[in-house]
Amino acid sequence: MAVTFSDLGSAGLKKLDDYLLSRSYISGYQASKDDITVYAALSGAPSSSYVNVSRWFNHIDALLRISCVSGEGSGVTVEGFAPAEAVATPPAADSKAAAAEEDDDDDDVDLFGEETEEEKKAAEERAAAVKASGKKKESGKSSVLLDIKPWDDETDMKKLEEAVRGVQMEGLLWGASKLVPVGYGIKKLQIMLTIVDDLVSVDTLIEEQLTVEPINEYVQSCDIVAFNKI
Numbered sequence: 001m002a003v004t005f006s007d008l009g010s011a012g013l014k015k016l017d018d019y020l021l022s023r024s025y026i027s028g029y030q031a032s033k034d035d036i037t038v039y040a041a042l043s044g045a046p047s048s049s050y051v052n053v054s055r056w057f058n059h060i061d062a063l064l065r066i067s068c069v070s071g072e073g074s075g076v077t078v079e080g081f082a083p084a085e086a087v088a089t090p091p092a093a094d095s096k097a098a099a100a101e102e103d104d105d106d107d108d109v110d111l112f113g114e115e116t117e118e119e120k121k122a123a124e125e126r127a128a129a130v131k132a133s134g135k136k137k138e139s140g141k142s143s144v145l146l147d148i149k150p151w152d153d154e155t156d157m158k159k160l161e162e163a164v165r166g167v168q169m170e171g172l173l174w175g176a177s178k179l180v181p182v183g184y185g186i187k188k189l190q191i192m193l194t195i196v197d198d199l200v201s202v203d204t205l206i207e208e209q210l211t212v213e214p215i216n217e218y219v220q221s222c223d224i225v226a227f228n229k230i
Helices: 010-019 033-041 051-065 092-107 117-138 157-165 202-210
Strands: 141-150 172-183 186-196 219-229
Touching: 010 051, 033 051, 051 172, 051 186, 141 157, 141 202, 157 172, 157 186, 157 219, 202 219
Parallel strands: none
Antiparallel strands: 141 186, 141 219, 172 186
């Protein structure tokens, strides 16, 4: 279902920040033209006080730098701004770089003689660069939304959140959070986190960090609400 944003001033940013609390993207589970449309409608990087918008903006900005947005989206619109097709053109510098690489490849082809030492060295360097690039891509990131439930309505939720955020490890970044009523005066903590897939396992994080002593004094259980690859 298409979404319409009529204002991206202060009030609109607050609405967008709330909208992105439980979402990694404007629509769906991958970056799409919807994200580009909203990105282009912003006048610049949002204030860090808009935690969710800032996280989303930085992620889309990074993807656009490597021309890595291919999803069609659901047709989001921002009043007064062009749709994604008008703004999603890759940077000219990237196009020139690609053309230069193609020219380099053509120069390396010798149809009538053996490879020179310089040509062999260039080929080896390209192969090493491709291999290194492949390794970097293997280490992806994921955005996760957790529901963390207390024992009862007497649990100090402030201390619960402090205990949760106190869990620190390489590849783990805690994000925005809020308390959500579940009934009988009990509230659960809903919190976003970003992980480096090769460094952090969410299952291990829950089983060995969030539901053991001393945190289990406050935490009864943890559930994964959403898990999206970035």
